[in-house]
Amino acid sequence: MTAVAMDGSRARSFLPAALRNAGADTVAMVAFLVLAALAAYLFGNAAMQRVVTYAAIMLTAVLGLQVFSGNTGIVSFGHAAFIGLGAYATGILTMSAALQRSALRDLPQFLAGYELPFLAALAVVVGLAIVVGLITGTPLVRLGGSSAAIATLALLIIVYTVLVAGREITRGSQPFYGVPREVGLWTATAVAAVALAVARLFRETAFGLAARAAADDERGAAAVGVDHRTARLAAWVLSAVMAAAAGAMMAQFLGAFSPKDFYFHLGFTLLAMLIVGGMSTSLGAFAGVIVTTVLIEIVRRFEGGGEVLGFQMPVLFGLTEGVLALSMILVIWRRPSGLFGQRELNLLRGPQNLPEASTQQVQPHPEGDRISVENLSRRYAGVVAVDNVTLRFDADTITGIIGPNGAGKTTLLNMIAGDVTPSGGTISVGQPAGGRGAFRFARAGIARTFQNIRVFPNMTVLENVVVAARVVEDSLAAAEAAAMRELSRMGLERAAHRPAAGLAYGQRRRLEIARALALKPRFLLLDEPAAGMNAVETAELIAILSAVRDERRIGVILIEHDMRLVMTLCERIVVVDRGRVIADGLPADVRNDPAVVAAYLGSRTARAVTAAKTAETDQQP
Numbered sequence: 001m002t003a004v005a006m007d008g009s010r011a012r013s014f015l016p017a018a019l020r021n022a023g024a025d026t027v028a029m030v031a032f033l034v035l036a037a038l039a040a041y042l043f044g045n046a047a048m049q050r051v052v053t054y055a056a057i058m059l060t061a062v063l064g065l066q067v068f069s070g071n072t073g074i075v076s077f078g079h080a081a082f083i084g085l086g087a088y089a090t091g092i093l094t095m096s097a098a099l100q101r102s103a104l105r106d107l108p109q110f111l112a113g114y115e116l117p118f119l120a121a122l123a124v125v126v127g128l129a130i131v132v133g134l135i136t137g138t139p140l141v142r143l144g145g146s147s148a149a150i151a152t153l154a155l156l157i158i159v160y161t162v163l164v165a166g167r168e169i170t171r172g173s174q175p176f177y178g179v180p181r182e183v184g185l186w187t188a189t190a191v192a193a194v195a196l197a198v199a200r201l202f203r204e205t206a207f208g209l210a211a212r213a214a215a216d217d218e219r220g221a222a223a224v225g226v227d228h229r230t231a232r233l234a235a236w237v238l239s240a241v242m243a244a245a246a247g248a249m250m251a252q253f254l255g256a257f258s259p260k261d262f263y264f265h266l267g268f269t270l271l272a273m274l275i276v277g278g279m280s281t282s283l284g285a286f287a288g289v290i291v292t293t294v295l296i297e298i299v300r301r302f303e304g305g306g307e308v309l310g311f312q313m314p315v316l317f318g319l320t321e322g323v324l325a326l327s328m329i330l331v332i333w334r335r336p337s338g339l340f341g342q343r344e345l346n347l348l349r350g351p352q353n354l355p356e357a358s359t360q361q362v363q364p365h366p367e368g369d370r371i372s373v374e375n376l377s378r379r380y381a382g383v384v385a386v387d388n389v390t391l392r393f394d395a396d397t398i399t400g401i402i403g404p405n406g407a408g409k410t411t412l413l414n415m416i417a418g419d420v421t422p423s424g425g426t427i428s429v430g431q432p433a434g435g436r437g438a439f440r441f442a443r444a445g446i447a448r449t450f451q452n453i454r455v456f457p458n459m460t461v462l463e464n465v466v467v468a469a470r471v472v473e474d475s476l477a478a479a480e481a482a483a484m485r486e487l488s489r490m491g492l493e494r495a496a497h498r499p500a501a502g503l504a505y506g507q508r509r510r511l512e513i514a515r516a517l518a519l520k521p522r523f524l525l526l527d528e529p530a531a532g533m534n535a536v537e538t539a540e541l542i543a544i545l546s547a548v549r550d551e552r553r554i555g556v557i558l559i560e561h562d563m564r565l566v567m568t569l570c571e572r573i574v575v576v577d578r579g580r581v582i583a584d585g586l587p588a589d590v591r592n593d594p595a596v597v598a599a600y601l602g603s604r605t606a607r608a609v610t611a612a613k614t615a616e617t618d619q620q621p
């Protein structure tokens, strides 16, 4: 949708570059799906059409699983439960009243006699999945990694037990039969096409970007204002809806089923399909369903035994599951990201499709902003990392925090960024920082970089910065333009589409700074920004940081061991030793302070001077 203006230049597109790219990918995948359905419709027999219909239903479910697991990195065993809920709800809502009276004699009155058409039942199932998704997701997103995965397993077991126990409604473990079989090839294909679009586009939304960033690095994500719980909940609810929609189709495709159809076997098949294709992309989910469906169909022919290439084969019960498990293990071993999990198709991603950098200057911040730190302390078991520190940091000033190794500098910075909770004392940025969580501090205008770089390795350089820009900009298009502006400033615009993991060390440091600046912060906290940089890169960094400060009037607080950088760039230096501030002033004054010299040299006499100075300060009212 990029328009070419009369003078030949490229006019600004209505749609953000990421959505144009995702749209093109979706069109390509949907076209492939429709062609497959058409081929089955025109040339396939009834059995072949059933295979393609079932594959399209599974595709909807696997894409649902991908929306959650692929974006959050949390494996879910529980999605078969949502398929089951969708199937039973659809069965009850669409069954004829006459059949219900004989098959479900004890069905409660409020559930009986609806006889809804499929689409109306689907709408109800979507609503039900949103409610169940919110109820189950709210506690789930408080857990991380393997605990969350185990919780999804518990969900599967609970729903299975409820389906078996709720005999009046589900007929217990007996087959639930009599569901009208109205879902065929084209309904399944249409719903799967919608699911493809949803899964591919979700990655690029604010929630999708946030979930992927948190999956890559939770602390790094919080530092750019990402509330990972909200992003994970959004992914969970959406994926529950997609799985339940697959269940609704399954009910009307099969006509009869029982709770065991929505238990471990289905959960395993969904996961195997996703893992074989590649969990982190919608292309992976799509390809995984195709590859495994073909594999299952081939293997199934041998399961019943008979003559194969002149050999008499015995009946091999469970051969299909065995081959599926084996292919999953092979993929995990040889290609852990799956056959197509490394990248999306990205049909419209290239140098000619880079978003245009915003030419709008970031508005300078109003004067008078300050960070106030009062009696701040942090203890770790027996270690007092930061000891009763009181400081003010003004915007429009570059402050260096220096001190020997283990002095407490990073702990102090982490507390100011909301990343470490103080043992005592308060921090306020204009007003006391509300609530816990680094993401709230980032949204209040405190951006930061880390001593050990925390970029999002599996996202592109551009996406790394867009995640932060999306927190402060109104739209994805505005976030892309702002991100390009920050990347150009840091000399990284040519690497915009490269995965961040592939950048050189110095480039990754610059990317982290670009990402922090995209938050339009009032204060920028940098933990050893020049570490690992050569002299030329350090000189460039000094020029960039002072230019940014001049333009935007932001406060910069940096920890650095490179004294050349500190003395050239900083207008104020705070020296910390053993958790306490031992000097605070102009660089020239601090450099000659005996307590500072002592702290760095560690001489005994000089330590005595420090101790005396500290005692003096403590006695002051």
Ligand SMILES: Nc1ncnc2c1ncn2[C@@H]1O[C@H](COP(=O)(O)OP(=O)(O)OP(=O)(O)O)[C@@H](O)[C@H]1O
Pocket: 380, 383, 384, 385, 403, 404, 405, 406, 407, 408, 409, 410, 411, 412, 451
């Ligand atoms: N999570 C933690 N658990 C236990 N002790 C910690 C933790 N973080 C920091 N410390 C201790 O607190 C003290 C201060 O550490 P901190 O990393 O803040 O110092 P620093 O001045 O930043 O050091 P460096 O210049 O080496 O990075 C050290 O003794 C350190 O071992």
